[in-house]
Amino acid sequence: MRTRAAVIYGLHTRFEVKEVELDEPGPNEVLVHLAASGICHSDMHNVTGDQIAALPMIFGHEGAGVVETVGANVTHVQPGDHVVMSYLPSCGTCRWCTGGQTNLCDLGAYTVLGPQIDGTYRFRDDEGTELGQFCLVSTFSEWTVVPGQSVVKVDPHYRLERACLVACGVTTGVGTAIYRGGVRPGDDVMVFGVGGIGMNIVQGAKLAGAKRIIACDINDWKLEQAKIFGATHTVNPNITDPVEFANQLTWGVGVDRSFEAVATPETIGQAVRALRKGGQATVVGLTRHDQPDIPINPSDFVLWQKTLTGSLNGGCNPRNDIPAMLKLWDSGQLNLDDLVTNEYRLEQINDAYDDLLSGKNLRGVIRYEWADNGVDTP
Known part of the structure; x- marks a missing residue:
């Protein structure tokens, strides 16, 4: 399928927003239609070389959207479910997960390598270049394929253009x-x-x-x-x-x-x-x-x-803490609305990062156009 995405091809370059090809989800994977994605400084560290990621890559890790299809073996979510991304997947079986430190899961090693957990890519551009996925999720794409371990189901009454913030900034x-x-x-x-x-x-x-x-x-x-x-x-x-x-x-x-x-x-x-x-x-x-x-x-x-x-990620367990923090927002104990200084279209992503780096935003949010008419009714 085709999707619009923001791609970084090299260090110290700008995002290129373009149509790219996206494969269908494989076993243990989920296709998500993104409603919104937060603009986080962590992505930019990999563009400046402060941290090292395998480029070219589609960045973005603070996202929320609606499940479109699921691959084989995925049972905890189904099409139509509202989900928030976990940028640190958890396998549930390694030493760290079984010890209650899911934020330190061994799968975290895959977050900057580029391919999915099975070693293959889901995105490629029209020249055939394989495009890596930041934190395995790449939320700077209107559609994305992610591991089943990377999505957390949330109640559909939450506004996804604010719920996306608990994917990273709020939980951290x-x-x-x-x-x-x-x-x-x-x-x-x-x-x-x-x-x-x-x-x-x-x-x-x-x-x-x-x-x-x-x-x-x-x-x-x-x-x-x-x-x-x-x-x-x-x-x-x-x-x-x-x-x-x-x-x-x-x-x-x-x-x-x-x-x-x-x-x-x-x-x-x-x-x-x-x-x-x-x-x-x-x-x-x-x-x-x-x-x-x-x-x-x-x-x-x-x-x-x-x-x-x-x-790292506040020591949180995303499957527990993402829904818990949304409940705190519901009860007025956490303020998500005032965190968002500005909203942008995907094609404005370079402006969004310019605003972040110049200190104009607490959080900018990319809103995808399909979600404008109400993300509560996919």
């Missing part, structure tokens, strides 16, 4: 605060970088009952937006030293939990230094794959007993 941010960061009622929390992920860390910290939530960013507009999502204090590091700000606010003690969503060595070091004794810093921002070091004094970990940890 909220999960990082609650699961990986372990925010507890009464904690003082500091979030370095309040873009699409950091803003959801703010939401997660509020949901967990944090007392003070300090948003740190060089973008004053984002700092104002952070107050909508639960930030009690804001600081611009170009004006005020954020570590000193945290110390003053906590009477010299430091914050209980800090989160780094900027992905620079400097801000990781600040996140550690802002901690109290026994505090924990959690890194969720993607630095360069070859980043050699970060400016941290090892004595902090011994004499102050601080902890530095990482977070």
Whole structure:
């Protein structure tokens, strides 16, 4: 079949929106008609070379849509079901899945290789070039074929142009605060970088009952937006030293939990230094794959007993946490609507990334034209 998709052919190039050929789903696979896809910075890391993916590739990993057909052996979804993508598939049988860490499933190794799990490709252009699928899902295509392990069925009353956000940004941010960061009622929390992920860390910290939530960013507009999502204090590091700000606010003690969503060595070091004794810093921002070091004094970990940890997809189990976070949206405890600054057509994808990189968006969303007349009635 034919579908429109946004393709990256090489490093430091722009998206090319074109019609490409898409195969039917094979065994254990699902054909999905995408309604919407979020614009996430993680894709761009692979375009700039900060992370390594096999190009050419169709990117996009934060998607939601409607199942069109299913391949052999797929029983948990059927045509007409509304689904949200999981950009980290889980096999359910490896050491990590059986241990409750499905976000670390061995299938995650396939997310940047290009082909599907069986080693073959589903997309190709008119010249016959095989096109890889980012995170096995490629949501920057109106139609896509994905592993059955990569779709999570959701209630059809959720608006898919907002539900797509829980495929990555919301689960990663909220999960990082609650699961990986372990925010507890009464904690003082500091979030370095309040873009699409950091803003959801703010939401997660509020949901967990944090007392003070300090948003740190060089973008004053984002700092104002952070107050909508639960930030009690804001600081611009170009004006005020954020570590000193945290110390003053906590009477010299430091914050209980800090989160780094900027992905620079400097801000990781600040996140550690802002901690109290026994505090924990959690890194969720993607630095360069070859980043050699970060400016941290090892004595902090011994004499102050601080902890530095990482977070992949917030430590979430997508099959459980995607529906759970949609319920929190339903009940008004999570704010998805204000996360979306602008919506775009697929052919505007380069504009969408320009806006993201210039700091104009918390989240941009690609809306596919077929869904305009009501994604609730496929």
